[in-house]
Amino acid sequence: MTSPTPEVEVRRSARRRRTVSAYREGNRIVVLVPARLSKRDEERMVADMVRKVQAAATRGRSTDAELMQRAAQLSTRYLGGLAHPVSVRWVTNQRARWGSCTPANGTIRLSDRLQGMPDYVSDYVLLHELAHLLQPHHGKSFWALLEAYPQLERARGYLDGVAFGVGMPADQEDEAVDGLDESAADDPGEPGSLASSALDG
CATH class of the missing domain: 3.30.2010.10 (Metalloproteases ("zincins"), catalytic domain)
Incomplete structure (x- = not known):
């Protein structure tokens, strides 16, 4: 049984220059990207960050x-x-x-x-x-x-x-x-x- 695809929200910020980060917010994964990031780079980096958040959650979730x-x-x-x-x-x-x-x-x-x-x-x-x-x-x-x-x-x-x-x-x-x-x-x-x-x- 595969896990459901998470809801992903991408937030662009003019104050963010080079870094991309992501975190879980309720049932969503929020990815923060620079405002000037190209659509192509955004798609690639968002997919990578979502994978990292999911992997960390699976590995690090504790009771x-x-x-x-x-x-x-x-x-x-x-x-x-x-x-x-x-x-x-x-x-x-x-x-x-x-x-x-x-x-x-x-x-x-x-x-x-x-x-x-x-x-x-x-x-x-x-x-x-x-x-x-x-x-x-x-x-x-x-x-x-x-x-x-x-x-x-x-x-x-x-x-x-x-x-x-x-x-x-x-x-x-x-x-x-x-x-x-x-x-x-x-x-x-x-x-x-x-x-x-x-x-x-």
Whole structure:
């Protein structure tokens, strides 16, 4: 039995010069291409990117239990085993952020759009949320917790590229990584709360 052909949406951007990227958004695969790309090159590159997203999704799709196990591994390796989430799960309703956590009850949620992206990217988002269990806000002490992760800048650059491709303002790209629940924050205006439409444009 063959898998159904996925719905593919191609988004052209005048701001994108040379790079092409793709990610899963619900049941669709979104491919971001430069506005000046020829139709012929677009067809070839879109087909290639769709294959890569599908292959990565098949290879990298994990269950909530596996995600919880990965969280424990990342906590041990990079946070000295100090972060102990109560639950870690995939969710389908986070369209404007990659992950979120509630430090008050130890829950972490990752957007299912990360499935199909490279492992180092989903690991970064998961590690980012684990760090929030130890330090709720984005201060120096928070970023110090992530310094040991060797793919930190590469993963942030990857997510920035996806955010840029869908039109997120540059000053909000980093904040899309997580959404700190306001009930757990000292200040509702603390970084981490992002307008729900920011990544949907």
